[in-house]
Amino acid sequence: MKGLLVDDDELYARTLQRSLARRGIETAIAFDAASALVLAREHLPDFALVDLKLGADSGLALIEPLRALRADMRILLVTGYASVATAVESIKRGADDYLPKPATVPTILRALGVDVPATPGDAPSADDTMTPLSRLEWEHIQQALAETDGNISAAARLLGMHRRSLQRKLAKRPGPERRWVDE
Known part of the structure; x- marks a missing residue:
C-alpha cells in the first residue's frame, strides 16, 4: 500500500511517515496543494491523508482533483479544527473519512x-482514547493566539470570550492525559 501525506506541518508529516513505514506503508509527503497534485499524478497513491489547513490553501480543494486522478483512492481529511460544517463539506466533496488531529496511526x-x-486482555491504549476536551480547547486557544500574533484581547474577540476569561484559561495549562486503568 502506498499513500500521500499532505500537511504543512513538516514535523507531524515526517513523524507520521516514519510510523507508517514501520507498518510497511510507503508514503510521499507534500507540504502544499500544488506539490500534492504533482506527487499524486506521479505515484497514483492508494490513499491520501490531507490536512484541512494547508497554509493559505484548503485541503477541501484537493479532494475532487485527487478523486479525478484515481476513483478508488481513499481520501482522509484530517484537521486540528474539526467542525460539523467541514466534516459535511468534505464528505460532500468526496472524502472517505474525516479525522480530528492528531490522528493516531491505528x-x-x-x-x-x-x-x-x-492483544487480548489489553486495556484500551492511548491510541484508542479520544483527545481530552481540555487539550483541544488549549490547542484552539493557541491557534487563536498565533493568528493574532499573541494579542490576548484580539484572540479573546476571535474566540468570542472576555479577555479575562481567556487569561484564566491560559493560566490553567492542561496536564498530561490520564490513562484508563482496568481494576
Whole structure:
C-alpha cells in the first residue's frame, strides 16, 4: 500500500511517515496543494491523508482533483479544527473519512480499512482514547493566539470570550492525559 501525506506541518508529516513505514506503508509527503497534485499524478497513491489547513490553501480543494486522478483512492481529511460544517463539506466533496488531529496511526489504519491487531486482555491504549476536551480547547486557544500574533484581547474577540476569561484559561495549562486503568 502506498499513500500521500499532505500537511504543512513538516514535523507531524515526517513523524507520521516514519510510523507508517514501520507498518510497511510507503508514503510521499507534500507540504502544499500544488506539490500534492504533482506527487499524486506521479505515484497514483492508494490513499491520501490531507490536512484541512494547508497554509493559505484548503485541503477541501484537493479532494475532487485527487478523486479525478484515481476513483478508488481513499481520501482522509484530517484537521486540528474539526467542525460539523467541514466534516459535511468534505464528505460532500468526496472524502472517505474525516479525522480530528492528531490522528493516531491505528485510527488512520482503521479508516483505511486495514486490520489493526489487538492483544487480548489489553486495556484500551492511548491510541484508542479520544483527545481530552481540555487539550483541544488549549490547542484552539493557541491557534487563536498565533493568528493574532499573541494579542490576548484580539484572540479573546476571535474566540468570542472576555479577555479575562481567556487569561484564566491560559493560566490553567492542561496536564498530561490520564490513562484508563482496568481494576
